[in-house]
Amino acid sequence: MPNEAALLDKNASGASGVTTAPKPTGAPAAKEDVLFRMRTELARALKKNPRERRWVMVIDQRRCIGCHACTVACMAENKLPPGVVYRPVVIKEVGMYPKVTMTFLPRPCMQCENPPCTEVCPVHATYTNKEGIVVMDYDQCIGCRACIAACPYGARTFDYGHAHTDNTPEVGGMILGRNTADNYERDANVEYGKKRERKGHSSPVGNVRKCHFCLHRLMAGILPACTTTCIGRATYFGDAADPDSLVSELINHPNIVRLKEELGTAPRVYYIA
Amino acid sequence: MNKKSAYIVGIITLLIGLWGFYDRFAYGHDHAAYGSVVVWGLWVALYFLFGGLAVGCFLWASLDLLFEIPACKGTGVKALWAALITLTAALIAIAFDLGHMERFWKVLLQPNLHAGVAEDAWGYTIFGGLTAIALFRAVNQKGKDGVLKVIMVLGLVVSLYVAGAPGKLMGVNAARSFWHAGMLPVQFLFFALATGAALLMVILTFADKKEKLESSLSILHPAAIILLGINLYFTWSYFSQGIAGGMPGIMLPAQEIVSGQYSGLFWGVQIMLGGIVPIVVLALNGKNNNIPLSGLMGLCILLGNGVSRYLILVAGQKVEMLPGMSQAVHGPGLTLTYSPSTSEWAVASGLVGLVILGLLIGADLLLPMFTKSRQEA
Ligand code: SF4
Ligand code: SF4
Numbered sequence: 001m002p003n004e005a006a007l008l009d010k011n012a013s014g015a016s017g018v019t020t021a022p023k024p025t026g027a028p029a030a031k032e033d034v035l036f037r038m039r040t041e042l043a044r045a046l047k048k049n050p051r052e053r054r055w056v057m058v059i060d061q062r063r064c065i066g067c068h069a070c071t072v073a074c075m076a077e078n079k080l081p082p083g084v085v086y087r088p089v090v091i092k093e094v095g096m097y098p099k100v101t102m103t104f105l106p107r108p109c110m111q112c113e114n115p116p117c118t119e120v121c122p123v124h125a126t127y128t129n130k131e132g133i134v135v136m137d138y139d140q141c142i143g144c145r146a147c148i149a150a151c152p153y154g155a156r157t158f159d160y161g162h163a164h165t166d167n168t169p170e171v172g173g174m175i176l177g178r179n180t181a182d183n184y185e186r187d188a189n190v191e192y193g194k195k196r197e198r199k200g201h202s203s204p205v206g207n208v209r210k211c212h213f214c215l216h217r218l219m220a221g222i223l224p225a226c227t228t229t230c231i232g233r234a235t236y237f238g239d240a241a242d243p244d245s246l247v248s249e250l251i252n253h254p255n256i257v258r259l260k261e262e263l264g265t266a267p268r269v270y271y272i273a
Numbered sequence: 274m275n276k277k278s279a280y281i282v283g284i285i286t287l288l289i290g291l292w293g294f295y296d297r298f299a300y301g302h303d304h305a306a307y308g309s310v311v312v313w314g315l316w317v318a319l320y321f322l323f324g325g326l327a328v329g330c331f332l333w334a335s336l337d338l339l340f341e342i343p344a345c346k347g348t349g350v351k352a353l354w355a356a357l358i359t360l361t362a363a364l365i366a367i368a369f370d371l372g373h374m375e376r377f378w379k380v381l382l383q384p385n386l387h388a389g390v391a392e393d394a395w396g397y398t399i400f401g402g403l404t405a406i407a408l409f410r411a412v413n414q415k416g417k418d419g420v421l422k423v424i425m426v427l428g429l430v431v432s433l434y435v436a437g438a439p440g441k442l443m444g445v446n447a448a449r450s451f452w453h454a455g456m457l458p459v460q461f462l463f464f465a466l467a468t469g470a471a472l473l474m475v476i477l478t479f480a481d482k483k484e485k486l487e488s489s490l491s492i493l494h495p496a497a498i499i500l501l502g503i504n505l506y507f508t509w510s511y512f513s514q515g516i517a518g519g520m521p522g523i524m525l526p527a528q529e530i531v532s533g534q535y536s537g538l539f540w541g542v543q544i545m546l547g548g549i550v551p552i553v554v555l556a557l558n559g560k561n562n563n564i565p566l567s568g569l570m571g572l573c574i575l576l577g578n579g580v581s582r583y584l585i586l587v588a589g590q591k592v593e594m595l596p597g598m599s600q601a602v603h604g605p606g607l608t609l610t611y612s613p614s615t616s617e618w619a620v621a622s623g624l625v626g627l628v629i630l631g632l633l634i635g636a637d638l639l640l641p642m643f644t645k646s647r648q649e650a
Binding site for chain 2: 083088090105119140150161201
């Protein structure tokens, strides 16, 4: 089994240009886990030309237990500040008392094939990259928020520069308080393979942010953080252009739906309802 | 209100604004109330209002400087100056709203010209340039000026385009059905014309005795009545259709405005104070051009139109993109509620102060020049 921590470290210390897929060598027990299959398929996909693969995510709503682990994993992976959310889980109550149940809808960016968000960007700061993923160029974004208004899925949020440790009191001479507590918040994340410390008003503060299918992990041969963290194994990820992949199998079932399909956005996120 | 009191109001509002400007520069968007759900708030509404005012003023200036309508003689320069001042306020408002205002140049030099924001930026830049040239030529005009006419024709075309551009900026968002209406840009054009007329009515109140130009009011008043009537008709069709259609994406924001949280602002300020009252007062006033009353009605129209932009803008964003989204996410800026923060109001006050002082100082400096050049001609 590949050592994810080691791969992440490698990624963090020199993220850009990491393209080598790990060679999965799982133990027999791990082979039974669907993650193992997806990881093998990911390695296979990374050997292809980027334009020949089609990344998709499939979310099985029947298996989601609404634990929000994916939301938290995403926050940790991308060091998201308060107010910036890439993958909330929308909870809906269904039925009437006493026959009440709940449905859970994890909502990453749909990575639309016809994304309305990119069309409205006045400076080409958000676009579909060669992997087919809708990405942000933080250094180009002027922060007009037109893309937030255009997204039909509410998948974009603005980074207003808040910190989880805002208003934490300081105690003089002690290892307490904001200046120490927020070190981890200032540390760089590696979104898009580039280290960015949160300093003052520099990007991504003042920019719109969104889910990118953990592109930096993918390029290192690691599945998105939400996928590996999902304890219900309700999130699947892979290359739909590979007919033997798990996601290919899943999206060909008749009970597959995509959100707001009538808008013609052609999401790359599918739901099994 | 005399000119002195207007200067005092201008200075006070600008002083309040200076604190808002400082707050914006020192703390970024920290103290703003808009967020990631309601992303555009008071400053964008002011951008729409001032941008519309600029265009409206230019269109009114064309009656004097292009079509040479005798009753409007002398209003052209004032209107062009007002267009420049309000355009400046509009651009400051939108620059303050940007997450990275220092990158504003990218919209001009690296634009995606399919995007509404870039279209607006280029449109207003060209419009501002044409207005400045037209003003320069009009102020220095000696006799017939063919170049001025050409500039005014070009400006007219660009004005018609930029007048509707904010409507397009909102209307392209197919995900927001409340905005996604083909007639939104047209509405903005009529709003612009009405506010332009209203601002001129206010400006003429403060003109010197010999420059009262009362004859132009005989055009502005009936025009304002007709334009307000058209605006009320647009408002009726927009909201009645939206509510009767029953589609939640349109109906809920429309109801929020007509019978919900914003009903007081809608009925009290937009419809009554900014629509029905000026129509009735200006109609009853008839040919008796009561100038102070005309200025007061101009202010009412400006207020009503400002509120109408704000309501359309904000209510259209108070919609969940997916049912339950607002419950799923918590944190700053992730709420469906919005009311402008103190710092947003302070900046708004500063922009109003800038416009008041800009208009007064401009009129005091420009009018003598203008009169002199006309007398020499
Ligand atoms: S879900 Fe929204 S942000 Fe993501 S690609 Fe589609 S329109 Fe863009
Ligand atoms: S906020 Fe940034 S990415 Fe979004 S439309 Fe504006 S410039 Fe483009």
